[in-house]
């Protein structure tokens with residue numbers, strides 16, 4: 001049974017000011033209702049004035065997704081009552097959006113490239129936010145700081161075939177938006193998704209209220225299971241809107257009247273039609289993820305997997321390019337595999353890592369001054385210092401202070417001798433041809449020398465010692 | 472020159488909703504001149520109600536751009552004038568603060584919706600006032616009260632701070648006893664404001680000139696046809712004769728789209744109004760909602776209680792006209808009719824430089840006379856075309872019928888407010904002399 005998924009994504013554009021007034025968009029962590037003016041509070045008589053920057057951001061996205069920008073697009077009013085909507089209508093775009101017909105390239109579940117078609121993108125204003133007071137209070141509070149934040153709504157065709165594909169699409173889209181510098185993925189609530197999902201031949205269900213990347217995959221996975229179970233039991237899937245409960249990972253039917261709304265769209269009489277198609281040609285796009293990935297493979301000779309990981313976040317890709325010069329392949333392994341893992345473990349961002357320290361670390365590894373094992377130790381020590389807000393010492397200083405320089409054969413002949421003497425059984429097994437025995441002995445030596453020797457080199461030394469009776 | 476104006480008018484006509492007993496003023500072109508403001512134009516620190524209970528006690532935190540300009544020009548803002556609730560009326564009787572009387576005849580309405588402004592000027596309480604005109608709301612009361620009033624070209628005066636009734640139709644405009652004062656006030660308020668995206672940067676800086684020799688005055692048959700009181704038509708024809716005497720020539724023109732003008736107008740204005748007035752929910756300003764009720768119930772009860780019957784009627788009409796399944800038949804059709812009228816005027820203005828006719832089909836109604844909404848709507852027939860076309864139109868007093876003032880309406884091409892003013896000025900100078 002084929003799964004069919006289409007998405008509607010709302011992203012907050014990272015302009016400095018709101019879509020129709022001069023209020024700052026940097027409201028997070030601020031007191032409620034402190035980023036407001038007559039316009040975004042919808043005071044009687046106030047008029048919207050379109051933020052040109054937000055339009056430019058929208059055009060950038062349209063160009064990056066290879067879309068057709070309409071000669072004339074238009075703002076419209078979407079009328080509905082809700083306490084977080086100060087004018088009782090949202091200024092959005094309806095039958096004349098900013099741009100139509102684009103594409104995004106992702107990998108399907110088999111790892112092949114595939115195209116997800118973009119139906120349209122349009123600009124609209126974010127409503128305010130209701131704050132429900134804890135403790136079962138009978139009222140809600142309204143915070144209009146968010147009111148008027150520019151949103152770009154991106155609508156896809158139903159081209160995704162699994163929850164995993166949907167997730168990959170979102171990751172790719174996010175990467176593109178971040179490359180364009182129009183979206184800050186770290187802003188809480190900066191992305192909201194409504195997903196349409198159906199099993200081939202069945203009714204379509206819309207899942208609303210998904211506010212994270214992981215949530216999309218979770219919500220859709222839940223829906224696939226739920227809908228398959230219904231069909232298995234001989235029941236039908238009802239066409240409906242469901243809400244995703246992020247905390248419980250389930251969707252619930254929303255029977256509210258809200259869904260039966262007639263929004264009575266009509267052209268916004270306070271704004272003129274938008275004729276901006278002629279601005280597209282002048283837009284300089286930065287290098288986008290796919291192009292950068294291909295360049296990384298060609299220029300640095302790194303693997304597809306490394307290139308994909310490194311270009312998945314523009315900040316990470318920039319970081320890699322700052323540390324790659326001496327040995328790009330070594331740098332790719334360390335940044336994409338080791339560093340990224342350590343950062344995730346610590347919940348740190350790449351921005352917190354001083355690139356010059358990583359350049360120094362890579363130099364120590366490249367010159368074989370330290371082993372990989374010690375390299376990881378030193379990296380962890382540096383990251384712990386960064387995370388704790390302490391100065392990040394140069395790796396050479398750490399190596400020197402803690403005596404972690406790579407041990408040479410001579411230096412640990414004694415250790416080998418001691419380990420061999422202490423483990424006669426393992427030596428016996430080795431001689432009998434058991435592979436694991438050598439690994440055990442090498443491990444023992446590694447332990448004694450705190451990783452300062454290269455395991456492969458050590459293997460030769462240990463076997464040589466046993467075979468010949470001397471180091 | 473700066474100072475404070477004491478203002479304690481004998482407001483026996485109920486022209487004002489709010490008066491300011493002391494009004495500060497500064498230096499400038501209007502230094503110390505008392506100016507009354509229609510109560511749908513936001514004034515920082517002065518209650519602004521739109522003639523509605525739903526905004527009672529609302530004190531805007533900001534000035535409309537026109538008010539800002541007036542203050543800078545030295546005008547003393549002396550009060551807020553009565554009006555039909557949210558501008559929805561032709562008599563000022565739908566005001567929640569009681570009707571205004573016509574100073575020319577106390578048993579008559581002053582016209583509307585800017586009836587308070589017109590009455591305040593006609594009674595001599597202020598030399599000039601601001602009104603707003605969505606479908607005739609400046610010109611109708613000007614005609615009924617015997618003063619001059621200009622509806623500017625759409626996009627010439629900033630609507631920033633004007634509490635919207637029908638955004639695509641309305642403009643703020645000057646009202647005064649003389650065309651000269653109308654022009655003076657226009658020079659102050661017609662300044663470009665980037666906050667109103669529907670504006671063009673075409674400031675008005677004009678000294679009226681009475682020289683109209685060779686001016687081609689279009690006479691549309693539709694303005695003298697059925698429904699127009701023949702005595703009013705005759706008075707206006709006499710006035711046009713005065714213009715001819717000054718060297719103007721008359722040419723017949725036609726606005727066939729007028730047939731659908733009223734229907735189109737009422738669909739558009741009620742549609743926009745249904746959306747504009749949705750924000751009055753008692754959450755942020757005005758009388759507060761009952762928080763013990765669920766929010767939608769609280770909204771519903773508050774709006775039922777505090778909006779007047781005419782406002783509720785127009786909200787419902789507009790909601791219907793925009794609703795799914797009907798929008799194509801009403802809202803979209805009205806836009807077509809609007810374009811047709813616009814084209815009719817463009818065609819007419821190839822033959823004529825201005826178009827003249829009566830402002831209103833009759834003289835002022837008796838208070839309470841227009842109890843049937845439809846007959847009230849019909850009386851807007853001669854004023855709404857200018858709003859649909861976005862063109863400037865002035866009403867200037869041109870005589871009386873049964874002792875009641877009659878207005879001569881002069882319409883012009885878009886952004887030719889100056890020519891419209893000059894024509895009215897020429898007439899006024901001639902009959903005054």
Ligand SMILES: [Zn+2]
Nearest residue numbers: 021023037040
């Ligand atoms: Zn604002």
